[in-house]
Amino acid sequence: MTGAHEITPDPASGQDASAPVPMAAAIAQTVGAVLAQSAALTAPSTTVDADEIRAITDAMIRLLIGVPCRSDGQLTVKSLAAEAGLRRNKLTHKHTGLRDLFYALVRAQDVRPKIADSLKADNDTLRKQVSRLRADRDAQAAQTAQLVRVIQVLELENLQLRESADSTGVIRVLAPRGH
Secondary structure (H helix, E strand, O other), rough: OOOEEHHHOHHHHHHOOOOOOEEHHHHHHHHHHHHHHHHHHOOOOOOOOHHHHHHHHHHHHHHHHOOOOOOOOOHHHHHHHHOOOOOOHHHEEEEEEEHHHHHHHHOOOOOOOHHHHHHHHHHHHHHHHHHHHHHHHHHHHHHHHHHHHHHHHHHHHHHHHHHHHOOOOOOOOOOOOOO
């Protein structure tokens, strides 16, 4: 092992030997290979289960190392099913052990996939934008309230002027007091 959570892949596996693989992906690869071989041996006439198991474990590996091909890259059963090219019910009803393994490996991982980093950055940007928009909204609400008060005062003054008008309806403006 090269680190606590990474291993160097076996050159016979066809993977780039210089790139470390997260331990969770290596576990998924090993468990998937064993389960696929077991499924192939117990029902040699049908390879559907073995193919599904291989597809699911390959999808787990891609998601765990952060390089999704067919999904959004999130570490969820929905993304795992999409990445494997299967319906979600295959994971929730048929291959529940693989689903549970996936969730356990996700929880055991102490790093986020690359897609999660960009999603977090997007989320932070959107949170700042929402905060700025809320402040703008609050400032506009205060300004609107102030304008409403000004209009009310002007309406009252207008009403007082009309009431003070003589019978001809002529309003005489008096000079301001103190002049």
